[in-house]
Amino acid sequence: MSARAVPGGEGVPLVDLPADPPADALRTGAGRDDLYARLKEYEGRVAGAGGVGKDLVNEPMIRHWCEAMGDTNPAYTGPDAIAPPTMLQAWTMGGLSGHGGRSAAYLDLLGMLDDAGYTSVVATDCEQEYLRPLRPGDRITFDAMIESVSERKTTRLGTGYFVTTRMDVRAGGEPAGTHRFRILKYAPADRERAPASRGRAPTDRERVPAGQERSAAPPPRRPRPVVNWDNAGFWEGVSRHRLLIQRCAGCGTLRFPWLPGCNACGCLEWDTVEATGEGTVHSYVVMHHPPFPAFDPPYAVGLVELAEGVRMISNVVGVPYDRVRIGMPVRLEFERVDEELELPVFRVTGVTGVTGRNGG
Amino acid sequence: MTVGAGPPRAGDTLPPLEIAITRTLVVAGAIASRDYQDVHHDAEAARRKGSPDVFMNILTTNGLVGRYITDHFGPAAVLRKVVIRLGAPNHPGDTMVLSGVVEDVRGDTATVRVLGTNGLGNHVTGTVTLTVPPSSSPEQSPSPAQSWEGTVPRS
Incomplete structure (x- = not known):
């Protein structure tokens, strides 16, 4: 199964989720990365347009947030209350009923990664800038774009691509903040070789020594030396x-x-x-x-x-x-x-x- | 504690904040942020998806980092920018310790480097930019730092 993240929309799993192994050609391909070239074409395209917050900025949601966070800041209560700035993304969330607000381009991009075997997702970065405080009664609207796609990277979790989206959030039509969100879409490493630590990257101590793998999957091999006329x-x-x-x-x-x-x-x-x-x-x-x-x-x-x-x-x-x-x-x-x-x-x-x- | 020590100066260290990662915090944070992904409230579903338990969502981490900063600098401090990077997940039963160092101060704008560690390693690293109006030095704030222990739902 695949868990699709919604950068700038829904929360994103922090750990890797089950996935099928990537296509062999991608796992071992050493030459040009054709997938990267195709993914790159999505940079600058709309990830979601015309989003409208389901609720106006409101006191009850602010209070529930502050209770959960243990945040007793008096700026968030009383007649002149502002919303905690870090709630920015919360006002854009679809909740249980969801949004359906993702663009075809963004769904294509994620689908392309899924098809290539990079079916797991992890949220890696969130960057928010607040341009003005949000107050009860503010109506939230937002648009998001695919800002960048990285080259294929190997991380502790596995190999994959970082996808960065940027959302512009407005209140009453005026710019209120930006929300940049980065996920790693990846094929998990070590899942089969370290079943005891599923769900997070195994620590070095937990890695199963070579030769003791439980799975039939061959262990990864050292890179081969490049032997040429000169060496x-x-x-x-x-x-x-x-x-x-x-x-x-x-x-x-x-x-x-x-x-x-x-x-x-x-x-x-x-x-x-x-x-x-x-x-x-x-x-x-x-x-x-x-x-x-x-x-x-x-x-x-x-x-x-x-x-x-x-x-x-x-x-x-x-x-x-x-x-x-x-x-x-x-x-x-x-x-x-x-x-x-x-x-x-x-x-x-x-x-x-x-x-x-x-x-x- | 350095609360009440006047305007921020580069190199100032913020007192650490220990946050017990309870199941209640994980779920309350997810729901308060409108995030109904099952891995944040349904342990069985989380296990089926390869995680040993539910884990904190990124919005809650973001909220806790914001709280850590405004707890210290007082209610007149204004968050301008919060940039975080996530690492090891926050699972119930763990404890996250937030710490911070003032990295730079220009006029009334300060940047603070924040680190949150748990039993697995670094859960979050980040930088918060805030403005602290001169008139609002922490002395005159009601010093929320006094009630810092533990964490979450305080009613």
């Missing part, structure tokens, strides 16, 4: 558990990562030197967000200086992510990620490093 030798070395550094045949300068020519002298001729595998952590960051499929943050990404003098980015393993320190000695090893991918990583061989300010 094929490197990956050929990795396949033989050798970390190869390029050496300029002209001036002898070592270089890493692999490049077609020498940065020092421009020479295009080269041979290779096998790294001893010894190195130290030159710098590092800890990756917390966003989580990419097949990665399980937080994890440390190190800039490792090899004994030969070149530096290389890789994972630092063998200590918790928050124990990685600049200066730590590390040694190369090869980690098998899946049946067809092995990667060079660096295992900490001692704990003599210092705390670095530019880490983390």
